[in-house]
Amino acid sequence: MEHFDLVIIGSGSGNSLIDERFDGLRIAMVERGVYGGTCLNVGCIPTKMFVLPADYAVSPAAAGRIGVDLQLEGVDFDAIRDRIFGRIDPISSGGKQWREKSDNVTVFTGTGHFVERDVMEIAVQGEAEPVRISGDRFVLAAGSRATLLDVPGVNDPEVAARVHTSDSIMRLPALPASMIILGGGYIASEFAHVFSAYGTRVTMINRSERLLRREDDEISERFTKIISERVGLKLNQQVTGVNPVDGGVEVVTKDPNGIEYGYEAEVVLVALGRVPNADLLQPEAAGIEVDSNGYVVVDEHQRTSQPHIWALGDVCSPSQLKHVANHEMRVVQANLLHEITGTGDGLVSSDHRFVPHAIFTDPQIASVGRTEQELRAAGTPYLATVQAYGDVAYGWAMEDTEHCVKLLSDPEAGQLLGAHIIGPQASTLIQPLVQAMSFGLGIREMARGQYWIHPALTEVVENALLGLVEQADTAR
Numbered sequence: 001m002e003h004f005d006l007v008i009i010g011s012g013s014g015n016s017l018i019d020e021r022f023d024g025l026r027i028a029m030v031e032r033g034v035y036g037g038t039c040l041n042v043g044c045i046p047t048k049m050f051v052l053p054a055d056y057a058v059s060p061a062a063a064g065r066i067g068v069d070l071q072l073e074g075v076d077f078d079a080i081r082d083r084i085f086g087r088i089d090p091i092s093s094g095g096k097q098w099r100e101k102s103d104n105v106t107v108f109t110g111t112g113h114f115v116e117r118d119v120m121e122i123a124v125q126g127e128a129e130p131v132r133i134s135g136d137r138f139v140l141a142a143g144s145r146a147t148l149l150d151v152p153g154v155n156d157p158e159v160a161a162r163v164h165t166s167d168s169i170m171r172l173p174a175l176p177a178s179m180i181i182l183g184g185g186y187i188a189s190e191f192a193h194v195f196s197a198y199g200t201r202v203t204m205i206n207r208s209e210r211l212l213r214r215e216d217d218e219i220s221e222r223f224t225k226i227i228s229e230r231v232g233l234k235l236n237q238q239v240t241g242v243n244p245v246d247g248g249v250e251v252v253t254k255d256p257n258g259i260e261y262g263y264e265a266e267v268v269l270v271a272l273g274r275v276p277n278a279d280l281l282q283p284e285a286a287g288i289e290v291d292s293n294g295y296v297v298v299d300e301h302q303r304t305s306q307p308h309i310w311a312l313g314d315v316c317s318p319s320q321l322k323h324v325a326n327h328e329m330r331v332v333q334a335n336l337l338h339e340i341t342g343t344g345d346g347l348v349s350s351d352h353r354f355v356p357h358a359i360f361t362d363p364q365i366a367s368v369g370r371t372e373q374e375l376r377a378a379g380t381p382y383l384a385t386v387q388a389y390g391d392v393a394y395g396w397a398m399e400d401t402e403h404c405v406k407l408l409s410d411p412e413a414g415q416l417l418g419a420h421i422i423g424p425q426a427s428t429l430i431q432p433l434v435q436a437m438s439f440g441l442g443i444r445e446m447a448r449g450q451y452w453i454h455p456a457l458t459e460v461v462e463n464a465l466l467g468l469v470e471q472a473d474t475a476r
């Protein structure tokens with residue numbers, strides 16, 4: 001049995017962990033799928049490369065409001081798809097080849113699972129017998145996978161060929177005429193924007209009454225209304241079955257009154273969340289604790305319940321975001337180097353205080369901190385302000401009527417408690433607010449202690465901050 005100093009399972013954020021400081025160690029990299037993981041191959045990168053053309057495709061509406069007559073002549077889905085994967089696929093295969101050539105890293109292509117606390121068995125692709133390796137230390141970077149649809153009819157081969165997850169939907173051989181999207185979260189919303197902008201007739205089926213329900217209510221309500229102008233929305237519906245129909249699939253649903261509906265489309269996208277891949281690792285064989293939702297349990301240093309096993313990213317973090325996986329990777333990297341080579345003063349900890357996210361729909365959405373409904377439920381006193389884009393100069397220029405920045409703070413307008421933005425450039429506008437929260441910058445200092453470029457869209461953030469200050473001062 002081959003022995004390694006370090007065994008890493010998962011080549012997404014796990015691959016970034018290995019740098020020249022690990023040159024003296026014998027490392028095994030175990031990867032069951034496409035090299036480079038979710039973000040590169042089927043996640044953040046390709047989706048956002050699909051979003052940008054979609055943003056252009058919907059821009060005639062915004063241009064028309066300010067007197068520019070743009071006409072969309074069409075969207076070349078095949079060219080977009082081939083350009084995107086023509087760039088991504090070589091990065092993935094090149095990354096794998098580069099690792100395979102490395103003197104100190106052995107790449108195992110196959111699914112690994114524990115058989116003992118320091119022994120892993122790998123079903124290596126193309127090999128008749130599984131391989132066993134042992135390790136001094138392990139890093140679990142095994143990510144998550146799409147939840148599959150589990151209703152009657154889904155295993156019918158004609159249906160199965162037309163039911164996709166985010167892993168396959170971006171590689172469709174041609175743009176479908178119609179698509180049903182199941183779910184109302186990040187993936188459902190981003191692909192609803194993409195495919196409806198490209199010209200597909202999109203129907204979203206969601207079990208609750210609003211999309212993006214975990215966002216602040218203000219944002220979720222606005223988004224649900226705005227996107228309903230571009231896609232068919234079927235809310236409060238539970239999927240009960242799927243059937244093959246001529247040229248497509250029928251999705252059968254039931255509403256809260258028990259009334260049944262049937263919707264047909266050429267293809268179906270299942271976007272019902274992602275489950276951690278911890279189960280594939282058979283963590284019980286190594287004595288690794290897993291929580292009730294299937295996530296590997298880690299302490300603040302990203303160490304699992306087994307001192308020689310560390311975890312990072314989607315396999316242990318319910319936020320399921322790449323910037324979180326990257327952050328945790330750096331923590332594990334520093335802690336491994338500390339333990340193995342004595343680098344640094346001690347173990348470092350992850351900082352999960354203010355994790356932002358952005359949803360690349362049209363309009364964009366970005367958020368950090370707590371929502372108003374969370375503060376209310378917790379009984380935390382707060383101030384809230386909603387600043388319309390249309391009330392600042394750049395928003396006037398855009399003739400904006402729909403978008404806003406919502407800020408929440410303590411009652412003295414001292415510190416921000418949450419920031420939520422819906423509208424153009426939201427993913428960029430949120431960053432100074434993330435910075436303020438992370439470094440404890442007070443609202444008054446932030447609003448008045450710096451210049452805000454006039455007439456940039458950042459004035460919508462400045463005015464929102466001033467709105468909180470004014471409320472606090474009025475209440476004194």
Ligand SMILES: Cc1cc2nc3c(=O)[nH]c(=O)nc-3n(C[C@H](O)[C@H](O)[C@H](O)COP(=O)(O)OP(=O)(O)OC[C@H]3O[C@@H](n4cnc5c(N)ncnc54)[C@H](O)[C@@H]3O)c2cc1C
Nearest residue numbers: 010012013032033037038043112142143313314320321322
């Ligand atoms: C469609 C989509 C869009 C997204 N967009 C964004 C975005 O815009 N911004 C953002 O922050 N996040 C986004 N995410 C989330 C982001 O992609 C993930 O949070 C991130 O990639 C997780 O990284 P990771 O290293 O934990 O896991 P991964 O990158 O998933 O890597 C895990 C790897 O482990 C392998 N593996 C699993 N089990 C085993 C095993 N037993 N043996 C061997 N190998 C195994 C898997 O094949 C995989 O390659 C998106 C996700 C999806 C699906």
Ligand SMILES: NC(=O)c1ccc[n+]([C@@H]2O[C@H](COP(=O)([O-])OP(=O)(O)OC[C@H]3O[C@@H](n4cnc5c(N)ncnc54)[C@H](O)[C@@H]3O)[C@@H](O)[C@H]2O)c1
Nearest residue numbers: 183184185186187188207271272273274319320321358359
């Ligand atoms: N821009 C980004 O950062 C980005 C983009 C895409 C994905 N992601 C990550 O990927 C993760 C997965 O995305 P997602 O959209 O699949 O998950 P999600 O958790 O955002 O949304 C899941 C949706 O499915 C619904 N749902 C779940 N189970 C259901 C059931 N049994 N019946 C009916 N509806 C059900 C939920 O109500 C929700 O609307 C996200 O949590 C996010 O962290 C991030």
